[in-house]
Amino acid sequence: MAKSRVSSRFLMPPEEVLRAREKLVLDHFHDEVAQDWDATLSTFPHPHYELIAQMLVHDGDSEVREYYTDTRVAFPDQHHELIAFRHSPDAVIVEFWLLGTHKGFLGQIPPTGSTHRTRMTAFFIFDENENLVTERVYFDQLTIVKQLIGGLDKKSPKGLLKLARVVKGILSMSGGVPDPRLLDTTPPEVGS
Template sequence: MSRFDMPDATVLRARERLVLDHFRDEVAHDWDATLSTFPHPHYEIVAQMTVHDGDCAVRGYYRDTRVAFPDQHHELIALRHSHDAVIVEFWLLGTHLGPLGKIPPTGTRHRTRMTAYFVFDADESLVAERIYFDQLTILRQLIAGLDKRRPRQLLTLIRAVFGLLRMAGREPDPRLLTTTPPDLDG
């Protein structure tokens, strides 16, 4: 199928149902159901240049993000189809109640606009969820909610900045660096 050919409506509806079930099961923390939407779970978090590949790694990603934001949920904005993906724009919301990597909990809520590409292969299997967002938007909201005049919250701010700096030196996952330009002549 060329990039100009769209699957028929039956395929698009099936993809959409799978993606909506995936979102619902994530909010419910039903990891078995969420992971069952993939033959091989694979998340790419582009803002962090990280890849979570395989059942164990994706469960670790779920655990870490739900420790940081136990009430994490989504508000869908739009859902679109391409020849090989479902593209979802959504708000991600949550309260920072646990550590986010090296950043201590701030107790602050965030509401961040994101886009996720749910990529399907030729057999209509979900092969990747690729998520795009601006990390600074989340961090700014988490820090802005702190009262810098209160010593305890000022200390949290200082710890958050140092935690962020410790996380900044991570090497990007090479799978996100090695890309192949599309063949636009085909």
């Protein structure tokens, strides 16, 4: 892919660069749903995910593969419904619904059998050579948790026991230390 040669945050790359970025992102989404991890990872020279709600980074092939495996164990039918694509000088910004059925452990949270449909935004960030360098995902964790718990029968002893196990799992995963790579931010030069 050719360099976009964008030197200012106010200048957009040419249309062919935007189309190439969008195709790469669409391929990435398609390959994730198909669980073709080799194809998905091939969209990055170095796979790198930032999950802002959890303040987690998955960096490199093995960490990102582990992330894919863990999320598909928890939600084997995970898929997306695209809402909107937007372009910026260095990114494709995608709004989408993430959907799935909670059939396996999500970290320490036992499966509930509930489904979730959560609105998310992902920034696919490109470098000056038009390489995808980061997928940065924003979402509300509480939205997912509410849906996973909401499907439990809270009037039955079995449902209450499941709820207690889910809450215990959530609490055991809370309070982790944020990844320092997400804390060390530099404000943009504004007004230049």
